[in-house]
Amino acid sequence: MINEAANPGEKSFYQVSTNKHTGILSWLLTVDHKRIGIMYLIAILSFFLVGVVIGLFMRWELMFPGKTIMEAQTYNTLFTLHGVIMIFLFIIPGLPAIFGNFFLPIQLGAKDVAFPRLNLLSFYIYVIGAILVLVSLFLPGGPIDTGWTFYIPYSIRTSTNVSMAIFAAFILGFSSILTGINFVTTVHRLRAPGMTWFRMPLFVWSTYATAWIQIIATPVIGITILLVIIERAFGVGIFDPALGGDPILFQHLFWIYSHPAVYIMILPAMGVVSEIIPTFSRRTIFGYKQIAYSSLAIAFVGYLVWAHHMFTSGMSDTSRWIFSLLTFIVALPSGVKIFNWVATMYKGSIDPQVPFLWVMSFIFLFSIGGLTGLVVGALATDVHLHDTYFVVAHFHYVMFGGTGTIFFAALHYWFPKMFGKMYNKRFAVISVVLFFIGFNMLYFPKFILGYMGMPRRYYDYLPEFASLQLVSTIGSWILAGAIFFVVGYLIHALYKGKKATANPWGGVTLEWHIASPPPMENFHEIPTITHEPYDFSQLKEMKYGE
Amino acid sequence: MEHNNTEKHGGSYTTLVLVWIGLLALTSITVTVAGISLGQYTLFVALLIAAVKSGFVINIFMHIKFEEPIFKVFIAVSGITLFVIFLLTFFDFIYR
Ligand code: HEM
Numbered sequence: 001m002i003n004e005a006a007n008p009g010e011k012s013f014y015q016v017s018t019n020k021h022t023g024i025l026s027w028l029l030t031v032d033h034k035r036i037g038i039m040y041l042i043a044i045l046s047f048f049l050v051g052v053v054i055g056l057f058m059r060w061e062l063m064f065p066g067k068t069i070m071e072a073q074t075y076n077t078l079f080t081l082h083g084v085i086m087i088f089l090f091i092i093p094g095l096p097a098i099f100g101n102f103f104l105p106i107q108l109g110a111k112d113v114a115f116p117r118l119n120l121l122s123f124y125i126y127v128i129g130a131i132l133v134l135v136s137l138f139l140p141g142g143p144i145d146t147g148w149t150f151y152i153p154y155s156i157r158t159s160t161n162v163s164m165a166i167f168a169a170f171i172l173g174f175s176s177i178l179t180g181i182n183f184v185t186t187v188h189r190l191r192a193p194g195m196t197w198f199r200m201p202l203f204v205w206s207t208y209a210t211a212w213i214q215i216i217a218t219p220v221i222g223i224t225i226l227l228v229i230i231e232r233a234f235g236v237g238i239f240d241p242a243l244g245g246d247p248i249l250f251q252h253l254f255w256i257y258s259h260p261a262v263y264i265m266i267l268p269a270m271g272v273v274s275e276i277i278p279t280f281s282r283r284t285i286f287g288y289k290q291i292a293y294s295s296l297a298i299a300f301v302g303y304l305v306w307a308h309h310m311f312t313s314g315m316s317d318t319s320r321w322i323f324s325l326l327t328f329i330v331a332l333p334s335g336v337k338i339f340n341w342v343a344t345m346y347k348g349s350i351d352p353q354v355p356f357l358w359v360m361s362f363i364f365l366f367s368i369g370g371l372t373g374l375v376v377g378a379l380a381t382d383v384h385l386h387d388t389y390f391v392v393a394h395f396h397y398v399m400f401g402g403t404g405t406i407f408f409a410a411l412h413y414w415f416p417k418m419f420g421k422m423y424n425k426r427f428a429v430i431s432v433v434l435f436f437i438g439f440n441m442l443y444f445p446k447f448i449l450g451y452m453g454m455p456r457r458y459y460d461y462l463p464e465f466a467s468l469q470l471v472s473t474i475g476s477w478i479l480a481g482a483i484f485f486v487v488g489y490l491i492h493a494l495y496k497g498k499k500a501t502a503n504p505w506g507g508v509t510l511e512w513h514i515a516s517p518p519p520m521e522n523f524h525e526i527p528t529i530t531h532e533p534y535d536f537s538q539l540k541e542m543k544y545g546e
Numbered sequence: 547m548e549h550n551n552t553e554k555h556g557g558s559y560t561t562l563v564l565v566w567i568g569l570l571a572l573t574s575i576t577v578t579v580a581g582i583s584l585g586q587y588t589l590f591v592a593l594l595i596a597a598v599k600s601g602f603v604i605n606i607f608m609h610i611k612f613e614e615p616i617f618k619v620f621i622a623v624s625g626i627t628l629f630v631i632f633l634l635t636f637f638d639f640i641y642r
Pocket residue numbers: 051052055056058059079080082083084086087090091146147148149392396399400404442455456457458476479480
């Protein structure tokens with residue numbers, strides 16, 4: 001299928017094993033960053049599809065008022081599982097683990113990441129964490145039903161399998177930390193000669209900023225989870241007010257990690273956008289340094305806003321206005337990026353290929369997500385909207401419309417490089433359009449429903465919400481249809497797709513200078529970098545096109 | 547890696563033992579102070595002692611004092627982040 005030589009006489013990384021094994025073991029024991037990236041792709045994409053199917057079941061239940069297909073308790077476990085899978089198994093590791101692993105070393109001109117074995121270890125830790133989530137479903141006590149936020153006191157008191165499930169999140173955290181350490185070290189130590197900090201592609205910059213959050217923030221959730229487990233097992237009063245604990249402390253600790261984690265999700269996506277837009281506008285990025293610095297700024301100020309998730313929790317009024325103010329400030333660096341992207345396209349010669357279309361739908365959906373974020377970031381409105389469907393709509397727009405959409409953009413942009421095959425572009429265009437329509441049908445009604453007072457995490461609702469709920473459910477079918485269609489034609493392309501050239505899009509970052517799929521160790525000799533990252537004058541010397 | 551460094555810089559047993567004794571002393575101060583009622587300041591005193599202790603551990607035991615500047619920058623960034631997180635949490639703790 002895909003493992004043909006890229007150039008005549010040259011072997012791709014599919015054909016060379018890093019160990020003495022062949023076949024499946026050459027994959028399972030590999031230390032090649034590209035193979036590890038692909039193993040992550042398979043694992044993460046599978047969990048994503050499971051999450052989508054669970055989402056479809058939830059929407060099915062909500063299609064009509066009253067019980068449709070499941071009991072209330074089943075609904076509780078489903079939204080928890082959906083949240084845990086989507087957050088911890090899909091969206092947090094998604095872009096760094098798949099595309100970061102595959103492309104970060106290549107874009108730096110390196111042969112691999114700094115610690116290849118550690119890289120493999122972090123993959124296995126991810127797998128172990130995922131298995132633990134699955135095991136927790138089948139143990140006595142039943143699957144966890146707390147919501148993905150594990151709020152105290154319910155998570156201390158419910159008899160479901162909380163400890164096991166959150167311990168899985170604890171394990172997954174280590175995978176994230178190790179990946180972060182690996183990337184930070186790689187960026188500092190393995191840049192090719194001439195690859196100065198300000199010649200690094202912006203995807204590298206954003207992955208670097210993300211890696212820092214992974215390292216600094218993740219231990220906080222680790223410790224919090226251990227405290228919950230200790231409290232559940234030994235009745236130590238840390239968070240449960242009945243035992244003298246402070247439940248709001250749990251929310252602080254939870255969000256001290258989980259808010260920066262939303263930047264773990266979005267920063268790499270912003271990096272991908274900063275790759276795709278110049279390539280398809282044939283123009284160097286507008287404000288390279290501002291974008292690079294704004295990644296670092298977002299990574300830092302991302303630590304300052306966590307308590308905006310807690311405006312109605314009963315924390316002090318002083319904290320409430322301080323965190324509301326800080327939240328508005330955080331919108332600035334994101335605004336810088338949107339402005340720079342649009343300015344890059346201005347007067348560019350735009351070639352609206354498939355990855356570019358995904359990015360356009362990202363800009364639309366993410367802007368809606370970001371702007372409604374300001375609505376819930378303002379104290380007065382949040383009191384009305386907290387814990388309603390408005391929030392559900394908001395976070396799907398930012399996470400799914402933002403990072404999720406870019407996951408598909410990245411997949412379509414780099415697919416020919418990763419697999420050496422080109423997919424059917426007509427199918428691809430149809431799928432973007434379907435995705436976009438389905439997405440808005442599924443989630444936009446939730447803004448209105450939330451505004452009208454529909455609470456989140458309810459399996460039943462009042463009759464006046466029925467028509468919008470139905471629209472939303474129909475939207476979920478269109479959206480899921482688009483997603484399965486994408487997976488279908490990409491798998492088809494692996495076997496039957498046309499051979500991709502080294503540079504089908506006319507990109508100029510280093511991955512487009514090597515064969516598709518890349519050879520083992522990426523470069524025959526380490527390149528010396530003489531150009532700015534998005535200097536399209538290089539295209540004259542490079543061969544490109546299909 | 548460069549393990550000879552450990553021997554060369556501050557790795558002498560005397561220093562290490564002195565630091566260790568210092569840490570033990572600070573721990574006993576923490577325990578003692580916990581028994582005295584300092585009102586509002588209890589927490590601050592405890593945090594201050596903890597900060598001094600981690601300063602020793604990071605510099606001597608974790609060897610950061612003898613490393614390249616870049617590692618110091620890393621530690622400083624993490625430390626500042628942690629400090630900011632503490633500071634912001636206190637707006638809830640103090641005014642609630
Ligand atoms: C076809 C795809 C999807 C569908 C149909 C879907 C649907 C839903 C529904 C119906 C809920 C529960 C609303 C409630 O009762 O409160 C929900 C919650 C949630 N979804 Fe999705 N979703 C999808 C994709 C995603 C993606 C891609 C992500 C993450 C990137 C995501 C993250 C979440 C989270 C975190 C929750 C909250 C769970 C909780 O309340 O604990 N979803 N989704």
